[in-house]
Every structure is written in structure tokens, then in C-alpha cells.
Amino acid sequence: MLISQITLPIFLMFQYKSRKNDLRIIMPFAKDKKAYRYLLGYAAGAISFVLTWIIAVAFEGFQVINIWHIGNVLWLVLFLLGFCIQGMGEEILVRGYLLGKLSQHLSHASAIIISSLFFAALHLANPGITRVAFLELFLFGAIMAMIRIETEDLWVVGAFHGAWNFFQGPILGVAVSGTNSGALIFKSIPTQAYEWLNGGRFGIEGSVMSLTLHVALFGVIAVWIKLNKNESKIVCESTK
Template identity: 40%
Template structure:
């Protein structure tokens, strides 16, 4: 019973952290609506403000745990080791970008998307800001889901339940997104399991945070597809889903809901377990 209450409390607090992340973007949109009634806030500019504003979560956690002088807890919820940072970050970003590119290429060659170039030199500043913004957003979600949820639950219930519950919490956090479907939920669950495994085997969040940020950046500003149901982020390419091919393009929710994406994420998770069991100091009990 105590463990159940602990899990419930942890998930509620994690939900509040995600709610905190949305405050800066909500404030900016509210200010815009008040000063310019009728103006659209569904634009790359406001999305960028929302993404960068999510940095409020790691700042809050740093201040909170340092004020309590509880650095051990901070290392659990925000495990960022100081060794080989560039290497881990670079590998994570490369994995995220290339994995999405492969999934997207399969969809395009299978007839799931029509794609056109929409790039303009006027987009360069916004392109860079979105690159930074998606890194902040992706890393923040990893801090909440793989740092806070997975880290705390590992202490009470062990690695298996920590990975499962952090992935379920991550997928559930997107249920309010436009176009969400069962396939989309499964795709996000597979993504959550992959990053949870990376957090476990590496012992920190550098790699999975970079992977998450790279995936979302490739998905939206670069290739111009919906980012888990969020549209309107295209800056380099604009890709339109072809009807009757949801198993390739994921429909309105985006490519995470495609069968191709789910299969590739499962295969990548299996590869992560294989390499992790072979080379990492952390080992899953597979017996």
C-alpha cells in the first residue's frame, strides 16, 4: 500500500512539473491575445517561446534541491554526469536525428508523404531558436519522465517497474494532443521505453535528452511533419500526409503512430538491451 501511494504521489508531482513547463508559453500567448485580440498563437514563434520556456523546470529543480541541500536527490532526478558530455550528447543527437530520418525516408518512399521545400533565409533565426528550443523541451521531458519518475520509482520498486511506469507516464502525457490514437500511444510508449533503457544503461540523461530533442527537431522544423499532433513547425521542408497510408505516416498525430516507427523503435530498444548487457556496468535482470 505504501509503495502504491508513493507511485501515485510521484506521478502527481511529475504531472505538476509538466504543468509548470507550460506556464511561460501560456503567459506569452495570453499576453499576445490581450494586446492583439484575434491574433493567431498557433505559429512557430509562439511554439518556440513555449519550448524555450520549459527550461523553468530544470531551473526549479536545481533551486529546490540545492536549497534543501539534498544533492543526492538532485543526482537521482537530474543525473547529468560530468564525464564525456560532448561524446554522449553527440551520439544521442545523431541517433535521434538519423533514426527519425530513416523512419521518414521509409514513409516517403512508400508513398506516405508528399514533401516540398519551404525554406526562406528569413527563417534562419527561428530555425536556430527551434533547434535550441526542442533540445530544451526534449531534455525537460526526459528530466521529468526518466529523471524524476524513473529515478524515484527505481528506489522503491526496482528497475523494471521504473522503466514501465516512466514510459506509461510519458505516453499518457500526450493523450490531449491533436490526432492522438491507440497507435500513437503505442509509438510514444515504445519511444519512452527506449529512452528509459538509455537512462538506465548510461546512468544519466545526456544521451536520451539529446536523442529526444533531435527527434522532435527533425520531425517538425526540419522535415515538416506533425510533432506528436502539433503542426505548423515546418521551416525547411513541409510534408503532407497522404490519406490511406496511416501505417506509414501515422495520420494526423504524426509518424510516431506509424507501424514503421513502432517497429524501428522496438528494434532499437532490443539493440540497446543487447549492447547495454554487454558493455554497461548496469545490468537488467533478464532471468
């Protein structure tokens, strides 16, 4: 299921092969420093989730069991590939195609809100979805959208998304948006009395703690964007 999502970018590239300008709007991939951009996004996604998980474990939100076995190596590699494709596929759909199309007709703020609501709505049928989980997914989508617009690129957000899900599920054994974690190294069993930390059945993405951390991350990204704009303005004025 994860690997099958490669069909979306292939379809879009075929559909827009004669419309290069339109393709750059819905699938904006920078041609320079591709590996650097991807690794930067992947490291950021991995670190973000691991830190979130560590906080939850430190406050007894999960009971952690080591389930690693050498026989899991092949599955680990397959899940790594699968989540890389799945994360990028969802970003191409929502932050690429949808956000790109909306930005042609609406303000960036409106495009971000609508695409983020769509992203959160994609998970409404997932087991254990709650209002907190919906808000957290909306906020995650808004953060990814802001980065995509500022960088005009999908490498970072696609890698971030893939790393977040891979470390969440196969590595640390937390439910991935309410679905089976596919745990291969650790199994994180949620403590019932601490759903605000672990998100219950939906997983850590449905927790108040994760929502709070993403609010903080949203603020950091907003400040980063503002500083970038101020720096660009200064550079432009100095060249006049």
C-alpha cells in the first residue's frame, strides 16, 4: 500500500509532460542540492518525532518493549522505502498539486488553510480520530505548507513526512494516525491514564502534548519565514 503511492507522481508527470510550467507549480522540486535538501528534511522529521516520543515516554505515556529480531531487517528496509514513497506521495498530492492549484487563485493564507483542512480530512476515517487529532493534523499540514511555499520545493517536506511516519511506526512502534504501527524495533504500548501524552488509539499525533509541540514549531517556522523576508528586503534595498 505504501509503495503503491508512487503511482501518483508518475501519473502527474505523464499528465503534465507537455506543460512544464504547470508541472513546476504542482510538483516543485529544486534541481540543486537535492540530496542535501532531502537529508535535511529527513533528519528534521526523525528528530522531531523522536523528541516528541522521548517526552511522552519520560512522563510514562508509553510502556516500551524491545521487539527487535535480526529477521526484521528486510521488513525494516521495505518499510523505510515504503514510508519514503508514502510521505512524498502525500506531500505531492496536498502540498504539491492542491496547494499549487489553490495558490494560483487564492492568497497563500487561504491556500494553506484549505489544503491543511483537506489533509486533516483525509484521516477522518482512521481509527481513534478525535478533535485533538484533527487539529494536530491540520497544524502539521499548515507547517508543511508554509515550508513548501517559502522554499518553493517539496524535497524537505516530503522527506520530513516520510521520516516522521517511519520513526513513528516501524522504529518506535507507535500507531501511525490510528493505523497499525508495523513495529519492528520497539513497541510502545500507550498508558490508558495518559492519553493526553500518547493520543490513545490514534497514536501520539492525537495527543495534547504533540499538538502543543506543533504549535511551538508553527511559531518557529513563522519567525523563520519573517526573518527570511526581512533579509531579502534588506538585500534588495542594498542593491538599488
